[in-house]
Amino acid sequence: AQKITQTQPGMFVQEKEAVTLDCTYDTSDPSYGLFWYKQPSSGEMIFLIYQGSYDQQNATEGRYSLNFQKARKSANLVISASQLGDSAMYFCAMTLPLSGSARQLTFGSGTQLTVLP
Amino acid sequence: ETGVTQTPRHLVMGMTNKKSLKCEQHLGHNAMYWYKQSAKKPLELMFVYNFKEQTENNSVPSRFSPECPNSSHLFLHLHTLQPEDSALYLCASSHPWEAGGDYEQYFGPGTRLTVT
Numbered sequence: 001a002q003k004i005t006q007t008q009p010g011m012f013v014q015e016k017e018a019v020t021l022d023c024t025y026d027t028s029d030p031s032y033g034l035f036w037y038k039q040p041s042s043g044e045m046i047f048l049i050y051q052g053s054y055d056q057q058n059a060t061e062g063r064y065s066l067n068f069q070k071a072r073k074s075a076n077l078v079i080s081a082s083q084l085g086d087s088a089m090y091f092c093a094m095t096l097p098l099s100g101s102a103r104q105l106t107f108g109s110g111t112q113l114t115v116l117p
Numbered sequence: 118e119t120g121v122t123q124t125p126r127h128l129v130m131g132m133t134n135k136k137s138l139k140c141e142q143h144l145g146h147n148a149m150y151w152y153k154q155s156a157k158k159p160l161e162l163m164f165v166y167n168f169k170e171q172t173e174n175n176s177v178p179s180r181f182s183p184e185c186p187n188s189s190h191l192f193l194h195l196h197t198l199q200p201e202d203s204a205l206y207l208c209a210s211s212h213p214w215e216a217g218g219d220y221e222q223y224f225g226p227g228t229r230l231t232v233t
Binding site for chain 2 (some may be wrong): 043045046106
């Protein structure tokens with residue numbers, strides 16, 4: 001069965017420091033996508049970054065980077081220069097094929113990040 | 118108005134009520150999704166529509182009934198719900214998958230449902 005594991009239920013980081021949120025995945029499908037989403041207390045899921053299974057380079061989007069280690073099946077999110085507004089729940093997710101041409105987004109259990117002033 | 122909107126934002130209903138959740142996207146997407154987010158549990162995919170056709174129903178009880186009249190609108194009709202159905206219901210949209218690529222899903226703010 002395919003699944004996403006986030007082993008850190010909660011993380012604390014000092015403002016302006018970097019933080020790494022862990023994510024490991026398990027799939028036998030060679031084609032998959034990995035996503036990170038941020039969910040503030042308001043509830044909306046905000047897309048942060050994407051990594052395709054065939055991408056050779058690690059994805060980066062501003063202060064976010066994805067440390068993709070395919071052999072270890074890990075896709076850790078690195079947030080540089082943390083800001084108070086980064087405090088939120090962070091979800092790792094993976095797309096897998098569904099019937100027909102659709103694909104399913106499967107989420108991990110999330111990591112609650114708190115940025116300390 | 119842009120993005121994905123959901124109404125109502127909050128809903129309290131009794132177990133014998135019938136209500137509907139509405140989702141609307143202004144992003145030109147053709148795939149839409151309903152997710153359920155319960156406390157302390159990962160998001161659960163409920164329904165998927167690709168070009169208005171339902172492509173997935175993840176063993177969701179029949180008291181939840183989706184409707185997708187066009188690619189911009191998605192409804193979730195609720196009837197005779199149980200207290201354990203209380204959760205945050207999130208709608209999302211994305212480009213369709215027929216091109217073989219991966220596309221991020223854009224989420225609405227969710228409807229916080231409480232069943233009493």
